[in-house]
Amino acid sequence: MAVSTPPGTPAQRWWADAVFYQVYPRSFADSNADGVGDLDGIRDKLGYLELLGVDAIWLNPVMRSPMADHGYDVSDPRDVDPLFGDLAALDALVEAAHARRIRVMMDLVPNHTSSEHPWFREALVAAPDSPERARYHFRDGRGPNGDLPPNNWPSVFGGPAWTRVTEPDGTPGQWYLHLFAPEQPDLNWRNDEVFEDLEKTLRFWLDRGIDGFRIDVAHGMAKPGGLPDFDHWEQNRLLRHFDDDPRFNNAEVHDIHRRIRSVLDEYPDTVAVGEIWVHDHVLFSEYLRPDELHLAFNFHLALARWDAAEIREAIDVSLAAVAPSGGVATWTLSNHDIEREVTRYGGGPLGRDRARAMILVELALPGAAFLYNGAELGLPNVDDLPEDALQDPVWERSGHTDRGRDGCRVPMPWEGTQPPFGFTSASQTWLPQPDTWAGLTVEAQLEDVSSTLSLYRAALEARRRRPEFDGADVDWYGSPPGCLAFRRSGGLICALNTTEHPVEMPPGTVILSSAPLVDGQLPGNGAAWLI
Template structure:
């Protein structure tokens, strides 16, 4: 019998945008708990909750000041315990974000490092280095931050003089930890057991290809500084030493049967990607090729083939996602408006027909697009760090519309932390639940069939079809066909189980997909 996570449908919750229980305009843990009935109705197997631990919120909670407590913005430990217990009561597992690459600059460790001199044990927990140049006023390396600007910030020493520099691959408020220091691993193991003992079913590990750094921090050739560095020569990520860290995490998880680790792994090389899901490392790792593919049948097939090939040599389980809190929503990527919506529905059927684990970002099941927000409301650090040249990720983080005809659509009784467009009255949960042709109904039906029908099992075989189409068959018996072309195409032999668009006279229209058995 395969493990529960081998073919699970995970639902990613960006907590500040899911549901607000106390009227302050920011979603919280009790808001998630209040909506568990909805998540059970959608049919998901597990939740992935983005960071809710203590944080000054310089980067939406990914700057953690205490990894073993809940930030008051989202509730408290009792609220988390209640959420876990009630989700389990509905048969839904709960995983949470773990941020091991860095801490907040407000973390007690980093505050102690600032008050002690160079060479102190407190500084040895981070990556402090002397600067270059006669007065040390140049950064130790030329490494850029993913969020823009240099990856080094200079500190003032306790005696008031200009001092060393510390590494932060993200914002200055997120100093990188020194994973060569055994104290760092010991503290992480403490954190793992703290949450596992409270019933958490696993962790999504942020920047899972980070943590380890080269022994010598030297200059890099700066070419592509996209999110988390796809460049194989980038020394900031995918250092070989990271794998021993994952083995240490796995040893702890193996003490808790059924608990899992899911890695955020932005590594394009298939062989190197596969190393992360070896039997003694991560259980799952995000492969983002499908989310990065343009709307093109050949690109989708190449992305799926590559993702399967990356994990097959090590017996790993593939993962599939079309978007997340860092990626433009699929409706917008595929053309926006009715075209983007139709294409997103078609790709949902493709994704949910594939073998492996599927991750649905909250609002994807509603067909939400990105929102073009006014400059004055943007909060992503990318906006400021880029000198207002990169708009950042706020457009895919706008709160979910639940009910009613006007903002905030039941998300909050107050003012939502990001404004919600008035046209979302047509895509609320309430509206879509009563419409059998809605995106929500499509997701619910597909997830239900995926779980119930034996045909939705086994490996994958490709079939050739008309130009612009993608067709594969699961060895259990399910056939999935996507028409990404411009003309209707004949339906393959078999009984139509589900389609994302109307099937007329035996033809699948453009921008639609169908399941057949």
């Protein structure tokens, strides 16, 4: 069952002010008692997502994968990994979500495959310069006997971006490029076979009713000719890309996105959202031209510190980045790669108060909003996971110096007073949950009108129903030091106080606040909506 566009709504624009809820499948809900979340578990919780008030869900990868990078190493892009269920389970999820008017997006991983993909297995037993190797970036090594990598590129996960293979005759052979883990060889997008296969994948899922894709590493598929060395790798770090990085944002990538868009345009109301780590406004905006991506992730707000001037700058920069193409801004505070906002803003009650304030800022802005599962519960990072529980490849690739992203991927707490908090009927979850989450469960927060979950529900309902959220413009008010306030053209006013002391608010009637007002003033570390 497809979700039809409401009468009077321009086609392919439902996403322009939608609220997307990111589901990390292995950490959302487990239906088969193996301690890992799955598709049937997500389907069981659709009533919760409808109650929350989201427009769409985005599933992190559920395709077949050896799980070297939790599904971002895809061995079969046109099947579901048994860890999460099967194609019938996905079809049932899509049908049930559509029945509740919730759209379903999937992660797409076109930059690389798994090293267990049939193509890569064929490449390993093929000769240098063979058609099988031409689907990837195989190169002879440098130095005596080719013992050195073809260039000096590092992997984003740490270590070199090249791994040497053993040839079929048993001798040391060529090297292959992997911007991430060795189990994730990069595809060669100058090879037409690569797009032909992706087109099959796009149509496979779109024909099953999928409403669009979040495109992983959407700025990284095209590589520069010759794969040249680079002299400034001191900035290399996960989620810290820079605009002159030769591994990313090469001009040929736009031709790839045009070809992807040409397929999606055959399926009305579908959407492509790109993961784009590009800082320059003009370069970022190029991805949002009418024949490329519909939306592109902009992470400025998520990376801004708890500082009014920095938050305002992040908003201005994000709006400026989409202005040249007339694109739609996107906003997010966290995801499966980023430290959760409660922890990032200071942790404990202070971090919780600031995170509650920031969701009002995010949801007040024009454009599409993305929420990461568990943010609505005010979950913090779990930074004291035992070392033997860590599974992120960053942990191993960094030589046990970087604990990776597992701390923001701990499974959701649903009910009860002790782990596994209703996530599974197994005795333990794939990553251990802390006992301190007993007061943060969905069950506990649904019964508390002052909870973070209740705040999210109220905010999403207001955003959906009130006309004051209309309009694409943001006008700034003069504000006291440490504060900011802006007005939407529809009439909504959002005020944020990053200080520790109550402050006067702009004139208007408060319709929602992240914390109780103090003698009619906005409390420290708080935000409010006024009309």
